[in-house]
Amino acid sequence: MKILHTLHWIQFAGTEKVCVDLCNEMSNDHQLYLLSQENIRPYLNDKVELIDFNFDKNRYNPLFLYQTAQLLEKISPDIIHCHNTKELEVMKYAQVFLSKKIPIVGTRHNPILKKKFSYADLGVAVSPETLEYTNAKTNLLITNGVKYKNPTDLSFPPSFNMIAVGRLAKVKGFDVLIKALSKVDFDFKMRIIGEGELKKELEDLIQSLDLQNKVELVGFVKNVNDYLYSSDLQIISSLEEGLSLALIEGIFYGKAIIASDIANHKELLGERFVFDIEKSNNTEQLAQKLNEVHENYQEFVDLFSHVKARKEDFSIEKMAESYLEAYQTLI
Known part of the structure; x- marks a missing residue:
């Protein structure tokens, strides 16, 4: 053909x-x-x-x-x-x-x-x-x-390593995510992978919340799979999605994912892995979800293994x- x-x-x-x-x-x-x-x-x-x-x-x-x-x-x-x-x-x-x-x-x-x-x-x-x-x-x-590409462990320094992947645009909700991170009660390192028009705005937000040592705008990388594989948690904070490619990559390579309750995230991941962000930009609820995952991390990893078992569907x-x-x- x-x-x-x-x-x-x-x-x-x-x-x-x-x-x-x-x-x-x-x-x-x-x-x-x-x-x-x-x-x-x-x-x-x-x-x-x-x-x-x-x-x-x-x-x-x-x-x-x-x-x-x-x-x-x-x-x-x-x-x-x-x-x-x-x-x-x-x-x-x-x-x-x-x-x-x-x-x-x-x-x-x-x-x-x-x-x-x-x-x-x-x-x-x-x-x-x-x-x-x-x-x-x-x-x-x-x-x-x-x-699928075999991932490499990037051996990040010890911390609760989190990752988000996507274009730096309003629709991806990274501003909401960064604000929520300022409210969590555990130590962490957050890496946001991607480029886009909101880069300067997000840099200013990170600075204003004194998160410059905790949140890094990594930019574009060709080895997203390595970053997902090496992180403890992937966060998808989008306000709108079709079917997020970042979510599918997370199913293949990640240890656990939480995602905004939009599109078919709940059907794919299960109710425990979603949070409500779309209507109210609720940073408090996302912060609570992050605290819940951190406190019960192994439980979330075990539950997510059932999602990963269906990865060949994608x-x-x-x-x-x-x-x-x-x-x-x-x-």
């Missing part, structure tokens, strides 16, 4: 990682093309053909759409898989200039309604909640998966197989 993925590059975060891992896995048995920017090349294997493409151009410009159609004609894919609604629009409009239409699959990565996502021939949601906002001609659920191999079966329904 000849498969074309499209990715509007912003920065390397959850959606980008899902796309890259899917391309790399599918390229083992299929001919894979990716329309994106050169920034993403280091993350792709040699079997994926990257075509530098700028999705920031005007998607209503006839010349741009005609040139895009010429590129599609040259590649001649059996299927187009878009990871963003803007890409989907470009791929849809460009086909006005083609004699033969190419089926389009769109993945809805977050629970936000996008009217023009309806242009997709098949919409794929990454979680049951996201499925409610997936409005293509036909819609189905395929959960995200990760590619493998990249299973995810890719599900997508390939879905593609076949359109060809």
Whole structure:
């Protein structure tokens, strides 16, 4: 099968990682093309053909759409898989200039309604909640998966080592997490992995709460699995998620996770592992949950082992197989 993925590059975060891992896995048995920017090349294997493409151009410009159609004609894919609604629009409009239409699959990565996502021939949601906002001609659920890599113990200094992973954006709730950390009654080291527009604001918050020796903004790293494996607890404080890739990675590599009670976190982890943060930004409740986990840590680790026993449900191999079966329904 000849498969074309499209990715509007912003920065390397959850959606980008899902796309890259899917391309790399599918390229083992299929001919894979990716329309994106050169920034993403280091993350792709040699079997994926990257075509530098700028999705920031005007998607209503006839010349741009005609040139895009010429590129599609040259590649001649059996299927187009878009990871963003803007890409989907470009791929849809460009086909006005083609004699033969190419089926389009769109993945809805977050629970936000996008009217023009309806242009997709098949919409794929990454979680049951996201499925409610997936409005293509036909819609189905395929959960995200990760590619397992053997982790290395980073041998952090003795402490209660905690980790959070995600883009430094308001929706990830890192400001709430940092405020809650100022209220816990145990010693700890918190590492936040990721880059984003709120970096300076979070640095100022850490300074104002006198947590600069306890909370570290690590930045972007390529070995998130090592950090998860070496930490005692992962915290997901998001106010909104599709299916968090950080959560899935935590199931594969982490010792225990607590997460905000949104999306399907409660169904995946169990009631004991979630806390209410969405409506009130309740830092007190998160602080209480952190104290509870610290005081009963081995109990939480033992309970979490039952979640980890289902980790193969979230493998990249299973995810890719599900997508390939879905593609076949359109060809």
